Amino acid sequence: MTAAVTFADVLVAADRIRGLVHSTPVLRSSTIDAELGATVFFKCENLQKVGAFKARGATNAIFSLDPETAAAGVVTHSSGNHGQAVAYAAAMRSIPAWVVMPDDASPVKAEAVAGYGATVVRCPRAERETTARRLADETGATLVHPFDDPAVIAGQGTAALELLEQVDGLDVLVAPVGGGGLLSGTAIAASAIAPEVSIVGAEPAAADDAFRSMLSGTRQPAVPHPVTMCDGLLTALGELTFPILLRHGVSVVLVEEEAVAAACTTFLSTMKIVVEPSGATVLAAMRSHPDRFAGRRVGAIVSGGNTDLAWLRG
Amino acid sequence: MTAAVTFADVLVAADRIRGLVHSTPVLRSSTIDAELGATVFFKCENLQKVGAFKARGATNAIFSLDPETAAAGVVTHSSGNHGQAVAYAAAMRSIPAWVVMPDDASPVKAEAVAGYGATVVRCPRAERETTARRLADETGATLVHPFDDPAVIAGQGTAALELLEQVDGLDVLVAPVGGGGLLSGTAIAASAIAPEVSIVGAEPAAADDAFRSMLSGTRQPAVPHPVTMCDGLLTALGELTFPILLRHGVSVVLVEEEAVAAACTTFLSTMKIVVEPSGATVLAAMRSHPDRFAGRRVGAIVSGGNTDLAWLRG
Numbered sequence: 001m002t003a004a005v006t007f008a009d010v011l012v013a014a015d016r017i018r019g020l021v022h023s024t025p026v027l028r029s030s031t032i033d034a035e036l037g038a039t040v041f042f043k044c045e046n047l048q049k050v051g052a053f054k055a056r057g058a059t060n061a062i063f064s065l066d067p068e069t070a071a072a073g074v075v076t077h078s079s080g081n082h083g084q085a086v087a088y089a090a091a092m093r094s095i096p097a098w099v100v101m102p103d104d105a106s107p108v109k110a111e112a113v114a115g116y117g118a119t120v121v122r123c124p125r126a127e128r129e130t131t132a133r134r135l136a137d138e139t140g141a142t143l144v145h146p147f148d149d150p151a152v153i154a155g156q157g158t159a160a161l162e163l164l165e166q167v168d169g170l171d172v173l174v175a176p177v178g179g180g181g182l183l184s185g186t187a188i189a190a191s192a193i194a195p196e197v198s199i200v201g202a203e204p205a206a207a208d209d210a211f212r213s214m215l216s217g218t219r220q221p222a223v224p225h226p227v228t229m230c231d232g233l234l235t236a237l238g239e240l241t242f243p244i245l246l247r248h249g250v251s252v253v254l255v256e257e258e259a260v261a262a263a264c265t266t267f268l269s270t271m272k273i274v275v276e277p278s279g280a281t282v283l284a285a286m287r288s289h290p291d292r293f294a295g296r297r298v299g300a301i302v303s304g305g306n307t308d309l310a311w312l313r314g
Numbered sequence: 315m316t317a318a319v320t321f322a323d324v325l326v327a328a329d330r331i332r333g334l335v336h337s338t339p340v341l342r343s344s345t346i347d348a349e350l351g352a353t354v355f356f357k358c359e360n361l362q363k364v365g366a367f368k369a370r371g372a373t374n375a376i377f378s379l380d381p382e383t384a385a386a387g388v389v390t391h392s393s394g395n396h397g398q399a400v401a402y403a404a405a406m407r408s409i410p411a412w413v414v415m416p417d418d419a420s421p422v423k424a425e426a427v428a429g430y431g432a433t434v435v436r437c438p439r440a441e442r443e444t445t446a447r448r449l450a451d452e453t454g455a456t457l458v459h460p461f462d463d464p465a466v467i468a469g470q471g472t473a474a475l476e477l478l479e480q481v482d483g484l485d486v487l488v489a490p491v492g493g494g495g496l497l498s499g500t501a502i503a504a505s506a507i508a509p510e511v512s513i514v515g516a517e518p519a520a521a522d523d524a525f526r527s528m529l530s531g532t533r534q535p536a537v538p539h540p541v542t543m544c545d546g547l548l549t550a551l552g553e554l555t556f557p558i559l560l561r562h563g564v565s566v567v568l569v570e571e572e573a574v575a576a577a578c579t580t581f582l583s584t585m586k587i588v589v590e591p592s593g594a595t596v597l598a599a600m601r602s603h604p605d606r607f608a609g610r611r612v613g614a615i616v617s618g619g620n621t622d623l624a625w626l627r628g
Contacts, residue, residue, distance in 0.1 A: 025339035027361060046586045047341060272360045272619030274586040305586030309626070
């Protein structure tokens with residue numbers, strides 16, 4: 001039996017990370033409400049530390065370590081927001097961090113991680129996991145998985161916890177789904193506070209493994225080489241996250257790339273916020289599946305804002 | 315004697331516009347704090363209704379009208395944020411609005427105003443004021459000046475009022491200055507709540523009439539045809555706003571265009587928010603005059619987010 005994650009874990013996480021991450025604002029747009037015929041509350045994790053909700057989970061995981069374990073440092077493999085989040089949280093705790101990145105990851109992302117004082121370790125893309133494990137063995141550092149870790153899931157659940165404290169009477173919560181850390185944390189928090197709220201995951205149609213996993217009841221592998229701008233949603237559900245989503249009756253809806261790009265542009269031009277494609281899936285989902293949201297009070301977790309704006313120029 | 319604007323007027327305005335405009339979030343950036351050696355609280359009026367603080371003043375002015383006067387509608391001349399704000403507030407009060415715009419104003423801006431149900435009236439650029447006055451005479455509509463109106467100034471002061479309720483112990487408040495509506499409202503609110511706070515206006519060097527007005531103690535006319543991307547800060551101080559700024563010992567600092575463009579980019583890439591050049595002057599000011607802000611707790615009013623992002627592509 002793998003470690004269960006409970007609502008109590010989310011509450012403890014919220015206490016642990018308070019002051020280390022932002023309590024992010026909830027923004028509204030009457031233009032978008034009118035378009036959707038819904039009342040939408042955007043939980044802006046793009047305005048979170050490191051520009052993504054990942055700061056919550058990584059901070060909770062790293063501040064959960066006992067002092068001796070923590071002193072040996074932490075390691076992860078991620079070229080995305082989780083890598084930055086681990087680097088940030090390790091810096092906050094003043095412990096060493098190693099972030100394994102593939103040789104072809106952008107220099108900008110490596111610089112962001114190094115900017116927090118972490119050591120960037122380059123390796124061939126196929127050797128990321130083994131490199132991270134080897135580093136952990138050699139240094140005694142603790143591996144911090146991007147989503148399949150109870151402390152990470154509990155930390156991600158604090159976004160929904162905050163949102164449910166900020167807004168009353170929600171009918172639906174929608175969050176992006178990649179590995180399922182954010183979505184499973186959201187389900188745990190919501191089911192405890194507001195069990196009547198239905199939970200919806202937004203997933204790129206080009207990387208639809210979570211959609212098929214939930215339909216079939218069997219965890220599906222990641223789509224190989226998916227063509228999607230949602231670079232934060234490429235991974236498959238985890239051993240821990242998948243059963244949580246099943247148990248809470250979470251449903252997943254698919255969004256096309258054009259809808260994601262349009263949603264990014266709407267966030268920028270109408271709401272004046274920068275949202276990365278993975279985060280814009282929530283608006284794309286509401287537009288693409290209007291029957292699921294019309295007439296309802298919707299909490300939408302805008303997961304991150306780290307983007308080179310290629311969708312703007314393209 | 316022109317009508318004085320008091321702190322009581324700001325408090326009444328705050329009550330009057332509550333629920334009609336957003337209480338905007340205060341955002342922070344540890345990256346920017348580290349760069350400036352200051353503790354900066356960004357009051358995000360770019361996330362306000364119509365994308366700018368102008369919604370506050372226009373809403374207060376329009377909801378201050380007695381029912382009979384209001385029924386005849388309102389008129390203004392503005393191709394910028396104030397035009398949208400008047401259109402928005404008139405729509406909220408369900409009264410007619412006419413917004414006079416020069417023939418060469420962008421269709422996008424005219425569409426935004428028309429989108430709120432206001433009537434856009436085109437005329438040659440030189441005839442905007444006379445056209446607005448004629449419309450007021452013909453229709454009985456009330457002219458709502460973009461800044462030199464006590465109700466507008468009191469409304470703009472609610473941004474600082476909110477910020478001072480959200481953040482304790484500020485040493486400095488910095489806000490952009492064009493006609494001086496926002497800056498004078500800020501001075502009135504701050505001097506009543508926190509008289510120890512110094513008030514700084516940020517002005518483009520290319521349109522430095524406020525800077526020269528404050529230095530000389532005599533109101534200077536607007537710089538003719540200024541070359542600046544800060545399209546919201548072209549006008550000179552008003553008959554009402556100038557004495558308020560003088561009385562409160564407000565100082566004005568100048569910023570160069572390059573610094574404004576760089577600040578826009580920092581807001582976008584580091585803070586994940588869209589800020590128009592006029593609003594980015596506050597960050598440019600902190601960078602260009604570090605001695606005024608280093609070591610201090612600074613409230614910076616980010617005035618608006620309505621931009622075509624030309625500074626990003628340029």
